[in-house]
Amino acid sequence: MRGGEGFSAASAIGYNARLPGIFMTPNMQSQPLSRITKPAAATTISGAAPKVGFVSLGCPKALVDSEQILTQLRAEGYETAKSYDGADLVIVNTCGFIDAAVQESLDAIGEALAENGKVIVTGCLGAKKDAAGDDIIMKVHPKVLAVTGPHALAEVMDSVHFHLPKPHEPFIDLLPPQGIKLTPKHYAYLKISEGCNHRCSFCIIPSMRGDLVSRPIGELLLEAENLFKSGVKELLVISQDTSAYGVDVKFRTGFWNGRPIKTHMTQLMEALGELAKSHGAWVRMHYVYPYPHVDQVIPMMGEHVLPYLDIPMQHAHPDVLKRMKRPASGEKNLDRILAWRKMNPDLTIRSTFIAGFPGETEEEFQYLLDFLKEAQIDRLGCFAYSPVEGATANELANPVPEEVREERRGRVMLLQEEISKNRLKAKVGKTVRVLIDEVNRTGGVGRSAADAPEIDGVVYVKPPYEPHKKLVVGQFVDVRITTSDAHDLWGEAQ
Secondary structure (H helix, E strand, O other): OOOOOOOOHHHOOOOEOOOOOEEEOHHHOOOOHHHOOOOOOOOOOOOOOOEEEEEEOOOHHHHHHHHHHHHHHHHOOOEEOOOOOOOOEEEEEEOOOOHHHHHHHHHHHHHHHHHOOOEEEEEHHHHOEOOOOOEHHHHHOOOOOEEOOOOOHHHHHHHHHHHOOOOOOOOOOOOOOOOOOOOOOOEEEEEOEEOOOOOOOOOOHHHHHOOOEEOOHHHHHHHHHHHHHOOOOEEEEEOOOHHHOOHHHOOOEEEEOOEEEEOOHHHHHHHHHHHHHHOOOEEEEOOOOOOHHHHHOHHHOOOOEEEEEEOOOEOOOHHHHHHHOOOOOHHHHHHHHHHHHHHOOOOEEEEEEEEOOOOOOHHHHHHHHHHHHHHOOOEEEEEEOOOOOOOHHHHOOOOOOHHHHHHHHHHHHHHHHHHHHHHHHOOOOOEEEEEEEEEEOOEEEEEOOOOOOOOOOOEEEEOOOOOOOOOOOOOEEEEEEEEEOOOOEEEEEO
16 A cells, blocks of 8 residues: 655655756755756746756655745845756755655755765754764764754755855846645645644654744745645645644734634635636645534535545554654544544544554554454554654663564455445446546546545546547546445546
8 A cells, every 4th residue: 555654764765856956856865956857837047157957855745845945046146957067056855754754855965965975964863963963964974054943944055155146136036835845746735734743653753843833824825825825736735734733822913914823734725725716726645633613614614625634644553653642642543533434424534554563462453453443444554663862762661572563564454455345336437526647648637535645646637538638737627436446447538
């Protein structure tokens, strides 16, 4: 099964950038900038403006950080380089959650140093220290020009200005209102907050990204409106904890189009739904914790606020969840899921789980399997527990042997394959709305309301019989489903 939690290297979401010199790496596999071809639609600034190469690793939250940096670079007149050779310096945005992500980030930095020599590093790994309290990046790569942590636009730009002074030509470029985006034109991420107030024992994200900081709701809605106006047809709402939006500011009242609106998840989703409806678009929610107020969002879900919830549950047994220091109980999660499904039978739920967490007994693991059988999660990713340097889970007693962890992960995925296969089979014969992501000789590839980009399944679409009707990237089409497997659907455009 495809899947994984947003802050895990195993689920890193990557995209070939639509600007030269920018590369988003799928599954943390970095590639040289020189291998990137310049898209035909890309525009560059005329003249001999300084050029910056960009390598971006990690989850959608890191992707948004990259977009913000690139937007500011473009606003100040910098060009983006299409190769290491053509860059005056290179920025590497890193991931630092698990060991594999750390190594991939260090390798990407080393490659940029070898190919270019002038490298600025930002992102989660920049905030991470080793056991001795030393900066990991500077210890391995002392020749980098500067290191910052995540969500550090001002610090990154200060470093760029120091090592590569900005152009002195005013008004060198007219920046689009939506800024620079690394995703395809028809979908984009909206990061509603930074940081997290939870202290899950397996996670070190708060130590790198800090506590929850919610963005002003008026600012978010303006950004969403600009994205929809630019042609975005799917807006993916992300954060570390979407349900907690506004907690840090005590849900204070903001303003949008002259009317008061609270900094709260429910009012944000209601307003985003209205915007999406006016532009014929979708809104999809990620990283939603099953707090009671999420119940209020379920009735909003339908054609525009998609009936889709990405809930990082991690486990089901109450004792394991306590050792994980998760903010929810397994029993309540199941009750809530079943209640949501009664409220909205079309609801798709995706989640991630960890097998072999320290102290997990066979009985506790079987409890998880029983939970999955009853909950019938539509989309699921499971990871064998992997120690993360700096995580308090490392101090827990009775670690599970690696071979047992992997065996349990395999059992989860075997069960999930059967669940997913049956749930997708039930869609055969139905007609579903599909957003086209790709067009090829045989037809197109798209996603339904049940499918988030890169992490869920896809719908393979046979084009309409009428010669004058064509599949177009970024457009919606009704598809009659004819075939399914455990991951994907096949159908005919209507």
